[in-house]
Amino acid sequence: xxxxxxxxxxxxxxxxxxxxxxxxxxxxxxxxxxxxxxxxxxxxxxxxxxxxxxxxxxxxxxxxxxxxxxxxxxxxxxxxxxxxxxxxxxxxxxxxxxxxxxxxxxxxxxxxxxxxxxxxxxxxxxxxxxxxxxxxxxxxxxxxxxxxxxxxxxxxxxxxxxxxxxxxxxxxxxxxxxxxxxxxxxxxxxxxxxxxxxxxxxxxxxxxxxxxxxxxxxxxxxxxxxxxxxxxxxxxxxxxxxxxxxxxxxxxxxxxxxxxxxxxxxxxxxxxxxxx
Ligand SMILES: NC(=O)c1ccc[n+]([C@@H]2O[C@H](COP(=O)([O-])OP(=O)(O)OC[C@H]3O[C@@H](n4cnc5c(N)ncnc54)[C@H](O)[C@@H]3O)[C@@H](O)[C@H]2O)c1
Numbered sequence: 001x002x003x004x005x006x007x008x009x010x011x012x013x014x015x016x017x018x019x020x021x022x023x024x025x026x027x028x029x030x031x032x033x034x035x036x037x038x039x040x041x042x043x044x045x046x047x048x049x050x051x052x053x054x055x056x057x058x059x060x061x062x063x064x065x066x067x068x069x070x071x072x073x074x075x076x077x078x079x080x081x082x083x084x085x086x087x088x089x090x091x092x093x094x095x096x097x098x099x100x101x102x103x104x105x106x107x108x109x110x111x112x113x114x115x116x117x118x119x120x121x122x123x124x125x126x127x128x129x130x131x132x133x134x135x136x137x138x139x140x141x142x143x144x145x146x147x148x149x150x151x152x153x154x155x156x157x158x159x160x161x162x163x164x165x166x167x168x169x170x171x172x173x174x175x176x177x178x179x180x181x182x183x184x185x186x187x188x189x190x191x192x193x194x195x196x197x198x199x200x201x202x203x204x205x206x207x208x209x210x211x212x213x214x215x216x217x218x219x220x221x222x223x224x225x226x227x228x229x230x231x232x233x234x235x236x237x238x239x240x241x242x243x244x245x246x247x248x249x250x251x252x253x254x255x256x257x258x259x260x261x262x263x264x265x266x267x268x269x270x271x272x273x274x275x276x
Pocket of ligand 1: 018038040148197
């Protein structure tokens with residue numbers, strides 16, 4: 001692996017102030033990128049950017065709510081004034097706070113404000129970031145855009161209706177951008193993330209639920225933020241120069257197998273055999 005594969009590039013990570021976005025910002029910086037940590041939480045963005053700078057990297061914190069267009073325009077303008085170019089956009093921000101999760105239920109009971117917020121932040125926010133970043137990438141000769149999506153985008157589930165629809169929209173967006181600007185040097189890909197435990201999810205998710213989810217992953221452990229960030233850095237770099245319009249599961253096999261796998265595994269364990 002080329003350790004400084006993003007030297008000289010400028011990367012924006014939305015929602016970079018915590019969780020997976022924070023790790024992605026750190027790993028892109030480790031590879032030499034100048035990183036813009038854009039987050040609705042100004043203090044979190046500043047904390048991450050400052051610690052990247054303390055480690056010898058180059059980072060800029062920008063307070064930005066991707067749920068509305070003017071802050072996105074202002075953020076992109078600030079990046080251009082500061083760094084003069086944009087090569088990488090990681091659309092990572094998502095409305096995922098506890099109130100949002102609780103309000104985003106099954107179709108009959110989904111709160112309409114929660115639906116709108118998921119769409120505004122996750123899907124429309126990613127589209128607006130592309131809308132304002134792509135012209136700068138075109139001027140610079142190309143770029144790489146990564147969309148953080150989820151297994152919810154592809155698989156039905158009993159809750160998080162709005163989140164799922166917003167993540168599916170992001171997959172369509174990733175492909176639209178790939179089709180529209182590929183000939184001008186812009187690549188665009190979506191990653192479908194399994195459960196990668198962040199500080200927040202590690203602390204708040206009940207152990208029983210973690211176990212249910214782990215049983216459906218094919219890996220010995222749930223994901224770690226670094227495993228997501230390494231794929232984002234790969235997609236951001238020239239190492240992935242022939243990958244575009246792709247939806248890449250980064251999910252420990254979560255989306256790859258029969259829905260009966262976990263109960264079958266438990267059944268075979270119970271009967272002490274896998275021979276029917
Ligand atoms: N962690 C996982 O296991 C997992 C699984 C599947 C998909 N994902 C996706 O990965 C991404 C990151 O997830 P996470 O677990 O780190 O979430 P998180 O909630 O820990 O972090 C989200 C970040 O986005 C920021 N944010 C929220 N609303 C914003 C807005 N309007 N404008 C700008 N920033 C905003 C938050 O302040 C926070 O820093 C999300 O897109 C999520 O859907 C994560």
